[in-house]
Amino acid sequence: MIEILRTGPFATVQDLGREGFISEGIGPSGAMDRLALRRGNRLTGNPDGAAAIETTAAPLELRLDRDALVAVTGAEGAVSVNGAPIPTNWAEPVRAGDALLVAPSASGMWRYVAISGGVDAPMTLGSRSTDLKNGFGGVGAGRPLRAGDRLPLGAEDEMTADWREEIRRFDGLGLSPPKDAPGEPVIRVMKAREHNRFTEASREAFWRSGWRIGGESNRQGYRLTGPQLETETPMSLLSYGLIAGTIQVPQSGQPIVQLAEANTCGGYPKLGVVIEADLGRLAQVRHGETVRFRAVTRGEAIAAMAAEEAKIAGVRAIAEAVA
Amino acid sequence: MTRLSVDVSDMGERGLLLTADGPLSIAAQDRIWRLASDHGLWPGVTQTVPGVNNILVLFDPDEVSAAALTEMILETWDDPPDAATATAEHVIPVHYGGDAGFDLEEVADIAGMSPEEYAARHAAGDYVVMTLGAYPGFGYLGGLDEALAVPRRATPRSEVAAGAVMIGGAQTAVMTTTSPTGWNVIGWTDAALLDLSSDRPSKLRPGDRVRFEAEVAR
Numbered sequence: 001m002i003e004i005l006r007t008g009p010f011a012t013v014q015d016l017g018r019e020g021f022i023s024e025g026i027g028p029s030g031a032m033d034r035l036a037l038r039r040g041n042r043l044t045g046n047p048d049g050a051a052a053i054e055t056t057a058a059p060l061e062l063r064l065d066r067d068a069l070v071a072v073t074g075a076e077g078a079v080s081v082n083g084a085p086i087p088t089n090w091a092e093p094v095r096a097g098d099a100l101l102v103a104p105s106a107s108g109m110w111r112y113v114a115i116s117g118g119v120d121a122p123m124t125l126g127s128r129s130t131d132l133k134n135g136f137g138g139v140g141a142g143r144p145l146r147a148g149d150r151l152p153l154g155a156e157d158e159m160t161a162d163w164r165e166e167i168r169r170f171d172g173l174g175l176s177p178p179k180d181a182p183g184e185p186v187i188r189v190m191k192a193r194e195h196n197r198f199t200e201a202s203r204e205a206f207w208r209s210g211w212r213i214g215g216e217s218n219r220q221g222y223r224l225t226g227p228q229l230e231t232e233t234p235m236s237l238l239s240y241g242l243i244a245g246t247i248q249v250p251q252s253g254q255p256i257v258q259l260a261e262a263n264t265c266g267g268y269p270k271l272g273v274v275i276e277a278d279l280g281r282l283a284q285v286r287h288g289e290t291v292r293f294r295a296v297t298r299g300e301a302i303a304a305m306a307a308e309e310a311k312i313a314g315v316r317a318i319a320e321a322v323a
Numbered sequence: 324m325t326r327l328s329v330d331v332s333d334m335g336e337r338g339l340l341l342t343a344d345g346p347l348s349i350a351a352q353d354r355i356w357r358l359a360s361d362h363g364l365w366p367g368v369t370q371t372v373p374g375v376n377n378i379l380v381l382f383d384p385d386e387v388s389a390a391a392l393t394e395m396i397l398e399t400w401d402d403p404p405d406a407a408t409a410t411a412e413h414v415i416p417v418h419y420g421g422d423a424g425f426d427l428e429e430v431a432d433i434a435g436m437s438p439e440e441y442a443a444r445h446a447a448g449d450y451v452v453m454t455l456g457a458y459p460g461f462g463y464l465g466g467l468d469e470a471l472a473v474p475r476r477a478t479p480r481s482e483v484a485a486g487a488v489m490i491g492g493a494q495t496a497v498m499t500t501t502s503p504t505g506w507n508v509i510g511w512t513d514a515a516l517l518d519l520s521s522d523r524p525s526k527l528r529p530g531d532r533v534r535f536e537a538e539v540a541r
Binding site: 024026 | 336384389
């Protein structure tokens with residue numbers, strides 16, 4: 001059991017989302033930064049798809065009723081157990097009754113609290129993810145966590161329990177957190193069907209400008225503010241299926257990037273799609289900060305994700321070497 | 324066989340979008356439904372999402388290359404599988420107007436007819452599920468009597484209850500979750516069109532036929 005002692009309005013239960021229902025009007029939802037969630041799960045001996053708690057700009061405090069391994073990944077910020085600071089990207093053995101405090105993210109947006117055994121919220125359509133927009137999954141009818149919530153904790157398998165004891169002897173196990181190059185993050189994008197229907201000036205402005213993450217950005221998508229973009233002639237398309245990463249430009253001329261709770265269909269012209277390896281990096285950019293975009297080919301996108309997969313595999317290798 | 328011309332474009336590294344050129348046609352739409360109905364048509368495909376005049380094919384690039392998949396999709400488009408599994412017909416009982424159909428009078432007024440005539444003409448229609456989307460299990464129904472088309476509301480409502488029977492431009496639909504919408508609410512049904520405990524949560528499928536049946540006002 002996980003007891004939520006304190007939380008802000010945006011902490012939710014998330015896993016890797018539900019696959020296969022876009023055509024029924026139900027998007028995947030799931031973690032905003034899936035690679036960060038997977039790192040947390042690997043550190044705590046969980047399968048990649050185990051559910052964790054996603055939290056952001058408010059303190060989250062919780063208590064477990066059994067011993068467990070806990071790892072906080074994603075956006076940086078303070079973490080402490082019973083008031084003593086612990087590192088992020090770190091598998092920390094905690095005891096039943098310990099209080100874990102995850103401070104608001106200090107840089108970046110989304111933090112993941114992975115716990116060995118995983119959050120055992122009920123499954124809806126193959127996932128425990130909270131779908132805030134549609135009101136299902138996670139706890140209650142798809143609502144954020146509240147103080148006083150008690151969430152069931154899944155059972156650790158035998159290997160994880162052994163591993164936890166090994167890690168306790170090492171006094172924890174850490175990873176160096178992934179570091180972005182300094183300066184504005186460069187997000188890689190594959191061009192989409194209407195890219196060349198934008199005016200030359202608009203295309204140039206899109207690829208050359210810095211784009212500020214605007215207000216009204218949330219788990220559904222981020223609004224980008226920058227130069228006005230327009231197509232050669234006004235376009236309203238027949239409805240097409242949407243996925244996370246799709247960059248659309250509505251009549252306002254200011255792009256919107258779909259994210260974890262992407263709409264399932266849309267009709268605005270689409271400039272491009274953010275590659276899978278960079279979706280979490282984009283999600284981690286705070287409101288008011290700027291990003292730039294760079295065009296890549298499918299081959300480059302696949303190679304970028306393969307590089308991320310190799311890093312994730314490295315986490316398991318370290319963990320297995322310890323256990 | 325008439326060749327319907329199509330193009331295939333990228334939707335990220337895991338997506339290909341096949342789009343039929345030209346205006347919306349039932350022939351193209353029928354072909355899209357047939358392509359979408361069989362997930363086993365192509366190797367490495369994880370999901371197909373039929374749109375209107377297009378189909379999004381999501382795949383695992385470790386299993387199949389985009390080039391090979393594009394070729395297979397185009398071949399299938401030219402020689403599509405037989406008609407999809409028989410489409411269903413749904414009869415949806417509706418209470419028109421009143422407290423639960425609060426926009427009926429205004430909408431009928433815009434259309435230049437009485438609320439009774441508007442409701443009767445809506446219930447007389449024969450509709451086809453063009454696509455699902457926007458909300459879970461939400462079917463965009465084509466086939467609305469042109470005289471009944473009214474624009475969406477200038478200011479969307481922040482919450483409309485599941486079961487609302489609505490008009491949005493030239494389309495009609497039933498709300499399946501309680502959500503914000505700019506569509507006009509003309510009635511209410513207790514028909515359950517969404518079941519999240521089922522692995523096919525939407526009761527409506529693309530290509531299904533829908534009729535509305537007026538219930539006696541409460």
